[in-house]
Amino acid sequence: MICMTDLCTTSALRLIQVAEDFRAGLSGEFSAVHGISVNEFLLLLHLERATANRLSRVDLAKRMHVSASTITRMAAPMEKIGLVGREVDDRDARLVFVVATVTGREKLSQSLATFSKRAGYLFSNRWEDEELDQFSEMLRRMIGGTGDTLA
């Protein structure tokens, strides 16, 4: 018996599986070719797509579904190797923004090319343009409307 519940469940399972497959493949190439993790890539991407190209640590944490302490500990080595820097807020001394350096933006650009290549593998030669359009639009509708989105 196929009912709506089953279809939702199956779709959600497939969604998780496809995302994890893709991410697992990405992980190897990222560390080998670019020397960064997928999460570090996503951190740089969040910065690039944020207003003013900078984000506080708690904002980053919410967008990346990790704790604030993880952001602190992710940013430290990225500062050390010059991918990101920090900016303080004039009005609120508690805020410490994370900003991408020029080096960080270059790293993001190179990593994004790898990402796009693999994204192409994931879809290409299987789907019509129209199908992909529709798929992308469906996913857009599934992302929460907070606006703090990557795509």
Added chain:
Amino acid sequence: MICMTDLCTTSALRLIQVAEDFRAGLSGEFSAVHGISVNEFLLLLHLERATANRLSRVDLAKRMHVSASTITRMAAPMEKIGLVGREVDDRDARLVFVVATVTGREKLSQSLATFSKRAGYLFSNRWEDEELDQFSEMLRRMIGGTGDTLA
């Protein structure tokens, strides 16, 4: 300029984001209501859907995109609380299969209900049945054809 590459990239980013949003929400409810992690749930689900309802540790590792040592360390506490047991292979003494106990299957059943409920939230009231059908079929095509699939 919108080209195929951009569309693939955007779709892949959205795919990852939706999957992580969903998984993050699931994680809290699973630990609070069922006392298991999402990965433990997925381990039980892999067992349920495997032929003979059992899998070796390396098979589990491949299907779950984790290392073999992680399976060893995940299975140990699950054995302790009676969710899974172990079976040895008569012909190959190296193989130690992981099998779900009755308790484990009950836990899976309850957890799957939570999963389905949240999967329903993810899709329901937004999509037509036909759209969801198509979405599910698209995801099916994106899963590698090894057959070791959950859905």
Added chain:
DNA sequence: GCAAAATGCTTGCATGTGCAAGCGATTCGC
């Protein structure tokens, strides 16, 4: 104005995970 609550960030501790090494069992090459 000021104390209390809230906010942003960091740190200590516990847990989860991957990698490499090690051990026992099996298969391969000859």
Added chain:
DNA sequence: GCGAATCGCTTGCACATGCAAGCATTTTGC
């Protein structure tokens, strides 16, 4: 058959991460 290579699993170590506590700063309630 037998040694070497392979395979399945486990363990030591290092690293990543969440939670709770702590500190500094800001906002709130009065």
